[in-house]
Amino acid sequence: MSLIAAKELSLTRHISLFAGLSLSIAKGDRLGLVAANGRGKSSLLRVLAGEEEATDGTVTRSRGLVVAVAPQDPPERLLSFSFHDAVRDALAPEVAETEGWRVDVLLDDLAVDEAMRGRAVRSLSGGWQRTMLLARAAVVEPDLLLLDEPTNHLDIGRIGVLERFLAGLPRDCAVVAASHDRVFLDDVTNRTLFLRPEASEDVPLAYSRAAQVLAERDAARDRQFENDMRKVKALRQQAAKLKNIGINSGSDLLVVKTRQLSERADKLEERARPAHQERSAGAIRLTNSGSHAKALVTLEDAAITTPDGRLLFRTGRLWIEKGDRIALLGANGTGKTRLVERVRAALAGADPQIRGAASLELGHSDQSLSQLDAFPTPWDAVKRSGALADHQARAQLAAAGIGIDAQPAPVARLSGGQRARLAMLLLRLSRPNFYLLDEPTNHLDIEGQEMLEGELVEHGAACLLVSHDRAFVQAVATRIWVISGKRLIEADDPAPVFDALMAG
Template identity: 60%
Template sequence: TLFLRQADSRDFALPFSAARAALAEADAADARVFGNRMKEAQQLRRQAAKLKNIGINSGSDLLTVKTRQLSERADRIEAAARPAHRERSAGAIRLDGSASHARALLTFEDAEIATPDGRLLFRTGRKWIVPGDRVVLLGANGAGKSRLMAAVRAALEGGGGAIRAATSARAGVADQDLGQIDLDRSPHAILADRFRLGDQSIRAALAGAGVAIDRQTTPARRLSGGQRSRLAMLLLRLEQPNLYLLDEPTNHLDIEGQEALEDEIAGDSAAALVVSHDRAFVRAVGTRFWQIAGRRLEEVETPEDFFRLAEAGAA
């Protein structure tokens, strides 16, 4: 029995039912191997981060070299690892059925994504995002990823047009500039304004997010980049969205914060539209991948070909 796939077809000399079971076992084994390799790479990056901090503080050239070696080893492991095949939720919503369309949080009707001066960057084609989809946008710098995110935000605010948001969509937005945080207000005041929480609950939530007591009532601009990013993630969590819009969400997060964000998104039933250059994050959270290529937005099986092309272009 032959199972045709875009990236990795499988052939089993078995009847269909037995072959299907064998395919599931093979996919599960591939997933375990891939997971172990990714964990190994993450451990190496944690070690590299620790050595980097020690090296900076001590001025040790040897530790700087060791840090680079560990990072390069992690890069090689990630480049060689092959993710297991995953059945994408896109299959169900490509059917022209009203039930599928009704479930969509976002609907794209061949929308034109353009620069502010009107130059066409690409067209989306007809696409949907339903609950549980975690869609990662892939594309070179300047291809239009942030412009698409801006168009989606406009649709969520009632802008209409070729991108439509369901009335049930509750968006949680985090951009790379952390623009959702009013830097002139304190973290405590920001939470008090947005949520019905008592003083002690706010202080406990902020402390749990890594914002120290002495920083909770001072302007947010005095927070470090990592603390601001953790505050942004706390705001997202408290908003309880069913659709995350994340533009480079890991830019200011430390390793612990990145892992917490990965776990939260991957363990949530909400949908997500994500832009990120962090390959480990993309692999950890993505279930669908849309690539901007040739003025079209195309769905691809995995991000690996895009990563390889990006590496070749940088070489």
């Protein structure tokens, strides 16, 4: 039975986000929603929820349908609420009065401990705010649950909790998840909607297999388009020859035949459509300035501690060599970011336990992209980070998906995806030979993730990275370091490590 049906939906803002979209969602559906940043995923969720009007088309909902949305960010009015009260607020007052226990049961299911439940929403990390928003949506027991980037800012353990929670929902509850997390989409969905400005594609498979099917369809469309255009060219050439013969001979029959051939060519050209080409949200390019040193970084059994001096783990004696791409894995709170911060500080000054080669040039990006806070505008960031002429700076920013109008505007106005691409651009301009990357795929769409993967692999860049993105780690890492039992150990394969972290 269809819970909601959209027919010929179109949505236009400053550009057309999508048009002619028809979609039906039935009980129990698990639909992944995929598109580049800024292409209308969040807007479509709001349209389906009735929070926003489409430019054209209709949305029909079944009688009594309960729809709930877990957005990316909490509304301002909830920031002063406690975690628990923000979830309770989603219930109607009379329901909260008689069935407030539902909040506690739900937070138990989401593995939210008692101390966390009393904390103000504004003090929560991005991951815990995501969990609160999911709980607000789920506590109303919806028929249709709409999730907007639910894994962003979650560590591996919290992603495992989320996946188990979704698997435990009532069978009739339908879920639509807009996400750039490829493995998450593979784990929790069985349909994929590729949202496009025209001719969006609904494929009845999880993301990875659906993407392969879509690539084959697009390739077939390209072949058909090329074949059609060859026919158009041949028809027009034939028509031109007959026209010349007809003019010279005065034959009315040849004139008619020429017109018929031209009309056939026009109709065929009008019907011919090339395969969809995604408008890039901006290129990601990195560089590797090289180094003659074999060991770029040496760790001499460094003690990694909390700010108050409590030991988290010891590194043992380890080296990071040219071309090593090391993924650092471990449960939340075990000290991954503390190690990255310690290495960064050590490379900037003296540290007897962590040393960098004399030729090492560091490029660093943290998960909050705090390095951008030093710059008032994207233009200022690029001009101060590289010796570029004005026209070169404009071109570099535009290539990174930051248009002319946004270049002199405050950095704070950029979208998450634009901020991430600006951070990668600044890294490239600094010409490092060693990267420290903490959650570099946060805010990047799938296209951006794949670009970053390709750049790191192609340039043989050495890096130490922290990431919850399982597909990214599998594609990039040549070595795996795992924090386990207050020690840093090396693993051969990230898959069993991810499995253990997901299981909690």
